[in-house]
Amino acid sequence: MGTITFLLVLSFLVFFHELGHFLAARFFGVKVHVFSIGFGKQIYSKYWAGTTWQIALIPLGGYVKMKGQDDSKPTLNESGDDSYNTKKPWQRIVILFAGPFANFLLAAIIYFAIALMGAKTLAPTIGNISPNSVAFEAGLKENDKILKINETEIKAWDEIGKVITTTQGALQFYIQRDNQLLIKIINPQISDSQNMFNERIKKRMIGIAPKGEVVTLELGFYDSLAYAYDKTIFASTMIFQGVQKLITGIIPSSEVGGVISIGKIISDASESSFIALLTITALISVNLGVLNLLPIPALDGGHIMFNLYEMIVRRKPSDQVFMFLTIFGWLILGSLMLLGIYNDINRIFLNN
Known part of the structure; x- marks a missing residue:
């Protein structure tokens, strides 16, 4: 049951994140070919409103595949008014930021619901x-x-x-x-x-x-809004500071957790109470928003940096530089994922 809860929570958070990208892209007229929950082999799909909506085999993330933008082909360039790479840099930044923003918004909504239900x-x-x-x-x-x-x-x-x-x-x-x-x-x-x-x-x-x-806490509507705002800001600040402390070495790399740790936290929360599960879901949603804003080339934050560069110097980075930095970004992400899994396995053996 814990595994099912973990997959449902993660899929829900990924869906909301990608929905942010999708809605912003469609607002600016960008065609979205695929909206995917998960990676790898497709296990379910439905074509609707010009987009293939699918669930893939590996449920540890997701993506929206827009015309003119594909992380698996960093130098992809497609023409047309409905292409991502023909949009102005500020429009691309809005599309990129919409995913993390959706996670922050979702966290605030969850905290608001917790307040109305009776925050402890x-x-x-x-x-x-x-x-x-x-x-x-x-x-x-x-x-x-x-x-x-x-x-x-x-x-x-x-x-x-x-x-x-x-x-x-x-x-x-x-x-x-x-x-x-x-x-x-x-x-x-x-x-x-x-x-x-x-x-x-x-x-x-x-x-x-x-x-x-x-x-x-007995909170009314407006107090619940203030509670949701304060909790979202506090969680965001805490995670931003945590990443900073990790980079500067104040927090040791052994503290980095992976999917096993996340799964256990969600499982434990679901067994405790529904409000505990909502609280953890909100915190992980903020976490996803913050981490996706890091200036790593393979993440939303990295793409935002590329577009800010284009706005400032009035030209895009060269294809060679873009390709190199994107591959470097994927290596960083891969290394962090492996580190998280290694730490998770270490904790399992130490606890046993």
Whole structure:
């Protein structure tokens, strides 16, 4: 069942990505020969509205084959008003960007649905308090619930850190303890900490940790839109930063995961709850959007770079350069896929 869920989720995300390319291409009058979910041998197809819609044997991706654009033939050049390579560079950029944008949009829609269904988050209830911390000195205790900081109402634990790190000076904490309302003035201190990439950083802290209680957020329509926007932006930023840390060596290459890791994550989420599955699907959708925007010649981001070059210098790269960079891009992608699979297999043996 986990494998089926993985294939369905991946196919859905690929379909949405390629649909972005397809709709943008058709908007500019570009003919689309093939819309494929998967690669390799065709196992199902239907010709409709001038396009062959197909499902292929290897379900680990997909593509739209446009007139005048074919990654398997990088120097392909076809004439006609309905050809991709006769369109203006900015139009090609829109077509290329539409795929990743569709993934970001899909993630936002999923996060919006999660918010309406009842997004779960850590409650703003204090668990551990560090000895000699400013929170300890102010008299905060375990099970205290933070209701408000200054004029900002607190509904979730992560909102506490946002307020502390984005404000200056002392803060007024409104605390619920049993049936009492207490007000504590606390001046956060700059302390050593670690970010999500295990980098040592300094930030304003008061020395508290969550109790671990989970609450369901009750969000209206507009609050759900804000929730979806914030989650999509946060996920996109996190993945962009993760790629940067990987390139600079802060994150070791052993952390790169492949299709086996993705499959296991989706399978585990599907067994946990439907909302957990939706959350992972949204995160993977953002991941696909970000990774496809990387300036690697075989990806959308690489093609966007070629078109930006053409807009700036008023001419296309030579066929030799284009061919070389495209093949080089495929080698990079192939190497990353092999690295991911190698790491996945290593983890399986280590866990056993």
